[in-house]
Amino acid sequence: KAGVTQTPRYLIKTRGQQVTLSCSPISGHRSVSWYQQTPGQGLQFLFEYFSETQRNKGNFPGRFSGRQFSNSRSEMNVSTLELGDSALYLCASSFDGSAGNTIYFGEGSWLTVV
Amino acid sequence: GENVEQHPSTLSVQEGDSAVIKCTYSDSASNYFPWYKQELGKRPQLIIDIRSNVGEKKDQRIAVTLNKTAKHFSLHITETQPEDSAVYFCAANVEYGNKLVFGAGTILRVKS
Numbered sequence: 001k002a003g004v005t006q007t008p009r010y011l012i013k014t015r016g017q018q019v020t021l022s023c024s025p026i027s028g029h030r031s032v033s034w035y036q037q038t039p040g041q042g043l044q045f046l047f048e049y050f051s052e053t054q055r056n057k058g059n060f061p062g063r064f065s066g067r068q069f070s071n072s073r074s075e076m077n078v079s080t081l082e083l084g085d086s087a088l089y090l091c092a093s094s095f096d097g098s099a100g101n102t103i104y105f106g107e108g109s110w111l112t113v114v
Numbered sequence: 115g116e117n118v119e120q121h122p123s124t125l126s127v128q129e130g131d132s133a134v135i136k137c138t139y140s141d142s143a144s145n146y147f148p149w150y151k152q153e154l155g156k157r158p159q160l161i162i163d164i165r166s167n168v169g170e171k172k173d174q175r176i177a178v179t180l181n182k183t184a185k186h187f188s189l190h191i192t193e194t195q196p197e198d199s200a201v202y203f204c205a206a207n208v209e210y211g212n213k214l215v216f217g218a219g220t221i222l223r224v225k226s
Contacts, residue, residue: 031212033213033214042203042219043203043205044216048213056212099212101212103214104160105159107157108157
């Protein structure tokens with residue numbers, strides 16, 4: 001069974017640009033969450049999607065957005081990139097997002113903003 | 115607000131010794147407590163988790179204990195090996211759904 005797949009793995013963007021990251025959850029999983037990991041702030045929750053609906057959102061500005069498709073694949077977008085957006089962006093999937101579901105992480109997308 | 119505190123921030127042990135990492139959480143509704151191991155440049159990998167209906171869970175050299183009354187849970191690694199060296203994160207679920215709040219992480223170094 002394939003794990004959580006994220007693309008691209010590495011990317012470099014310029015301040016002011018926008019970026020889209022993609023995530024394919026484990027087959028059969030319908031809940032997808034996104035996390036940002038930085039040395040200073042650690043692992044922080046961005047948002048969760050289930051059945052194409054955003055079910056939960058963290059404390060990030062509106063520049064961070066996401067969506068989920070009918071096949072459970074998800075994308076997140078960051079507009080007007082800032083230097084502080086440089087981070088590892090992790091996608092996580094679980095079966096149905098119920099409290100207590102086991103959560104598995106993808107390899108992440110390393111974003112560098114210059 | 116939602117918070118998970120993790121201690122210690124760094125831990126050095128001799129190979130073969132035991133390592134213990136402790137976490138406390140604030141949301142009394144939390145009922146799922148996973149532990150992740152993250153090696154340099156890699157994704158967090160689930161190593162063990164515990165749900166609130168049990169007080170202890172063991173998987174070979176790794177065990178986790180949960181005290182819901184005190185709102186704390188701990189990771190125990192016995193007979194540590196150099197390959198156990200990594201950053202370990204505890205987490206607790208909050209609200210409904212899959213939102214996890216993470217501790218700040220513990221850098222574990224196992225000296226051979």
